[in-house]
Amino acid sequence: MNRNRLFQRRNFLLGAAASTTAAIAVNAVSRTEQPANAQSEQFRWRMVSRWDETFPDQLAAGQRLANRIAAMSQGRLTIEVLPPNAVVPFPETLKVVSDGTVEMSRSLAYDWRTQSPVLEFFFVVPYGFTQNEMSAWLYYFGGQELWDAAYAPFGVRAFPAGSLGAQSFGWFRNEINSLDDLRGVRFRTTGVAADVLSQLGVKPVTMRIPEIRQAMQAKKLDGFELVGPLVDLHYGLQELARYYYFPSYNQPSGLVELVVNRARYEALPSDLQQIIAIAAQAEHDQGLAEANAGNARALQRLTNDYKIQVRQLPVDVMKALGSASGEVIAEMRSRADDLMKRTIDSFLFTRQILMPWSQMTEQSFLTARSLPFTYARRS
Amino acid sequence: MNRNRLFQRRNFLLGAAASTTAAIAVNAVSRTEQPANAQSEQFRWRMVSRWDETFPDQLAAGQRLANRIAAMSQGRLTIEVLPPNAVVPFPETLKVVSDGTVEMSRSLAYDWRTQSPVLEFFFVVPYGFTQNEMSAWLYYFGGQELWDAAYAPFGVRAFPAGSLGAQSFGWFRNEINSLDDLRGVRFRTTGVAADVLSQLGVKPVTMRIPEIRQAMQAKKLDGFELVGPLVDLHYGLQELARYYYFPSYNQPSGLVELVVNRARYEALPSDLQQIIAIAAQAEHDQGLAEANAGNARALQRLTNDYKIQVRQLPVDVMKALGSASGEVIAEMRSRADDLMKRTIDSFLFTRQILMPWSQMTEQSFLTARSLPFTYARRS
Structure with a gap:
């Protein structure tokens, strides 16, 4: 072809x-x-899942995707879902999808950022896109072509295939009422957030969940972020801090990808190719709904049962995070190769067009709906 | 089964x-x-599209859904997309899907509200759900079961299959700076919006596009709403008024449905059943992205090329719309049958859980991102 x-x-x-x-x-x-044998040929594929049973919803979502593909193809394409380290240590997964050892991974583009920094833009960037905006970029503003170009050297292609949903800014022992309250705070976080928060005077620390627990109890840590209400509640993190801050300036959502070995994909009968792509897209819708439903229920439990104080970040903090994020993006652009430059420019161009629309619709609607007025109630 | x-x-x-x-x-x-003949049997179906060529994107979306189903099924299920009045006048379409004259319609649940008022809840209701919240309700809070129950008497079932995207509040000749500015205003609108706006002192008027044009030019009308930037620009409505107000308190989105004759659906081989449902779900994701991309581009043209003043409704208006909407919902509940009561209660319960989550994430993120700070720019 x-x-x-x-x-x-x-x-x-x-x-x-x-x-x-x-x-x-x-x-x-x-x-x-097509010849009859093409229609009856069986394909037995394998998919590495980034998530193991400690993130049960995302692991199940990978299995659901596999089930849907099997059901739509009458079992002509079955996919065995493997745990993260089943074939190689998870960070090497892109290599084994590239060389065809396994055919697929369900992962985050962010996972491969050390191999190709541009991939960060197909997960989340600070003050970037909501999931709905990310879809608009991918499908209608050239984002998918840039994503394909980023993956071309690896001999794979990627499809949107789920969502992490929105995350939190993080848990704090004390209230954050201004930018000053963040200065000197020892805060567990990861990735680009550490760079941005450093600019605000936060002292970022990297540690794993058991260490967070110990450090919070010993008051060697002032706060931390992990994921969002559903996962945080699952780990009992509400026992470690009282104040839970939103929004996550850099994770209003998070694109879950299905990466597929390109040669294997193109060798499939065309109906199976389409089944994969469309099943993945349906998961993009399903995943966000699942994340929102689970997180909303967990947030209610945190406030009602655990009396956690859920707070919005003060305006001066949200603004300072904006400028610091802008600097991080500008810095990435200044040292970028051609594909990275084109990707950042496409991202910035699309953001400039989508932002006023999101402001006048989603933002403005949600603000209006939150005003104090009497609404109907159940009896 | x-x-x-x-x-x-x-x-x-x-x-x-x-x-x-x-x-x-x-x-x-x-x-x-399954026996080989089940796998080779051909199905030739027909789908009535609610939209004709005057709404080209929604018409094309129906064709895209049909194409995807044909491609995933290797042509075993092909669907001819018919214009709205091809078989019977469009308002009678639910009947011909019920009796199997045609197998499908791509429509709005709102279209059949006179036959079953509860169906209004599976399109939009004032200060109800965004599209993402609607998905969460349908998939994870029992909404789909209630929707199925609503359609059971008609012998059909329905799937989410697209989106109208966000709409505008409307176009006005003059600025609206307070609730007082709406009193006595002659405003073209339809449906439940007319009831709600009446409570605010607006004088709702029903008319079609050519009449709107004449009435605005003759100053017999002070404002009007049709759809949103993409469609409004297509009709040149920016020539008729200068101020364009957001948000639409009652149409932050709008669920597009695929209604399918249940007996025909259940008689399909199970792989084809799943292909229909999953292709429809993928369209739910695609449709919102398409609406956002098209509307965002059109909004930019309206402001840059036509110097239209895009404004947010004043707070007192958004609040008054809230109370009036609450009364409309409460009134619907008071005269409701059992299914309607269960549906409204499920809607209200889910809304109460989803609202705090949407406030702390989507609303809070979009607000933060709109603050005045310096962000990266293209060179």
């Missing part, structure tokens, strides 16, 4: 404009004339 | 918990043993 055909198909799958419709309808019909 | 199996399958498709995974995996395998 030549590159042009491939792009046509991708446009069809993940952003068909009316103009491509006719060509595709023809494709669909010609597919029925 | 008994009712229990049916529910099991639906849970799998649209909200699988880990507990149902094992049962489904077995199902998927047993499906491969």
Whole structure:
């Protein structure tokens, strides 16, 4: 299949404009004339899941994706879901999908940022996109093409296939009422957040969950962030701090990807290719709903049962995080190669167009709905 | 297939918990043993589209859904997309899907509210759900079961299959700076919005696009709402008024449904059943992204090229709309039958759980991101 055909198909799958419709309808019909053996050939694939049973929802989501593909293909394509370290240590997974040892991973583009820094943009960046905006970027503002270009050297392609949902800013022993209250605070975090928070005078610390527990109890740590209400409640983190701050300036969501060995993918009958892509896209919708439902229920438990104080960050902190995030992005751009520059520019261009729309609709609606007025109640 | 199996399958498709995974995996395998003729049988179905070529994106979305189903099924299930009035006048479409004259419609549950008022809750209600919240309700808080119950008397079932995206509050000749500015204003609108706005002293008027144009030019009308930037720009409505107000308190989104004749659906081989449901779910993700991308671009054109003044409604108006909306919902509940009561109570219960989560994440993030700070720029 030549590159042009491939792009046509991708446009069809993940952003068909009316103009491509006719060509595709023809494709669909010609597919029925494939030789019978292509239709009965069985494919047994394997998928490495980034998540093990300590993150049960995400592990189950990978299994659900595999089940859906098996069911839609009448078992012609079955996928065994493997735990993170089953084949190689998880950080080496992109290599084994590249070389075809396994066919797929369900992961985060962020996982491979040391191998290709541009991939960070296909997970989350500070003050970047909500999930809905990320979809708009990928499907309608060229984001998917840039993502494909980022993965081309690895011989894989990626599909949106789930969501981490929104995360929290973090847990604190004491209230944060201004920027001053963050200065000198010893705070457990990871990744780019550590760079941004350092600029605000926070002292970022890296540690694992058991260490967080010990350090909080010994008052050697003032706060920490892990994920969001559902996971944090699962680990009992509400026992360690009283104040829970939102929003996460850098994780309003988080794209979960399905990475697929490109040669294996292209060797599949075209109906199976489409089944994979469309099942993954349905998971993108399902995953956000699942994260929102689970987190909303957990947040209610934290406030009602554990009397946790849920707070919004003060305005001066949210602003300072904005400027610090802008500096981090600008710095990334200044040392960027061509693909990274094109990706950052596409991200910034799209952000500039989507922001006013999100402000006048989602933000403005949610603000209006939060005003004090009397609404209907259950009896 | 008994009712229990049916529910099991639906849970799998649209909200699988880990507990149902094992049962489904077995199902998927047993499906491969279906007789060969079941796998080669061809189905030629028809879908009535609510939208004709005057709403090109939604018409194309129906075609894209049909194309995806054809491609995933190797042409075993093809769907001819029909314009709204092709079989019967569009308002009678639910009847012809019920009796199997056509197999499907891509429509809004709102379209059939005179036949079953509860269906309004599966489109939008004032100060109800964003699209992401609607998905959470349907998949994880029992919304889909209530929707199925609402459609059971019609012998159909429905799947989320797209999105109208956010709409505007409307266009006004003059600025709206307080509740007083709305009193006596002659405003073109439809449906429940007319009831709510009447309570604020607005004089609602019903008319079609050519009449709107004439009435605005003759100053017999002070404002109007149609859809949102993309469609409004398509009709050149920016020529008729200067001020464009947001948010739409009652249409932060709008669920597009795929309604399917239940007997025909259940007579399909199970792989085709799943292909329909999962293709529809992928369209739910695709549709919101498409609406956001198109509307964001159109909003930019309206402000940059046409110098339209885009404004947020004053706080007192947003509050008054809240109380009036609450009264409308309470009134609906007071005269409700059992299913309507259960639906409204489920809606209110879910809203109460989802609201604090949306406030601390989506609302709080978008507010933070809108603060004045320096962010990175393209060179």
